[in-house]
Amino acid sequence: MTLEAFADTIIPGVRRFPEDRAIAGVEDDPGAVEAGALELLAHPALGLTDALDGIAGLLNMHAQNYARIRQVTLDLMVPPFVALDFDDRTALVQALTDPSHPEREVWFGMALFCTMAFDSAPHLSTPQAIEQEHPGLRLLGFAPPDSDGLWRFPRFSYQRQLAAPHPQTTSTGNPA
Template identity: 60%
Template structure:
């Protein structure tokens, strides 16, 4: 729940249900959590999976300290970071990722994975992510392939053709 709340602070989304405490509901549509941030973080290839429990403990320790310094009373029914308001979560994350913070590297890494889940669906195949309605890819305007599964773009992304197609390119778009 704590790591979900962190990911939601990086790219906010709407609550999954009215009693959702991890997602603050600071934005409409899906954010990092519904884009699969936890799934991505738990994959062994990223290197953070073994550290997630320790990161959650550390983040909650920072949240308790943050709340104490500001005389905030936190709800004991959820972890301290989750109990913070979205504005306080955001301020704490800004402090933890500041250039002068000694733990900056690990918090920036956690934030980068939250971003990757949203803007590239790095833990999913692109076709599968789009078929499932991945909120990040759809919100950044990622085009779906044509019905035959091939991506074609009727208009050039820069508004003009940048180069001629190589004469040895096959009809499938592969170089010969």
């Protein structure tokens, strides 16, 4: 729940259900949590799986200190970071990612992975992400493949062709 609240602070989204405490619900569209931030953070390729409980604990410790200093009363029924309102979560994450903070690399890395989950869905294959209507790719307007499952781009994004295809490229786009 703590890591979901962190991901929601990075890219906010709509609540999944009315009593959702992890997602603050400051947006009407899906955010990092629905885009799979937790799945990405737990992906074996990142090597963070064994550290996630410790990272959540550290974030909750920072939230307790933040609340104590600012005299914010925390709901003891949820983890401390989750108990903070969205503005306080945002202020704490800004402090943790400040260049002067000694743990900046940890928090900046966590924020980067949450952003990646939304922007590029690296925890999913692209066809799978398109099929599941991944919220970030949908928002970015990522085009689905052609009916044969291949991506072709008849319009160049730079409005001009940057390079000619290799002469041995097959009709399916693969090099010979």
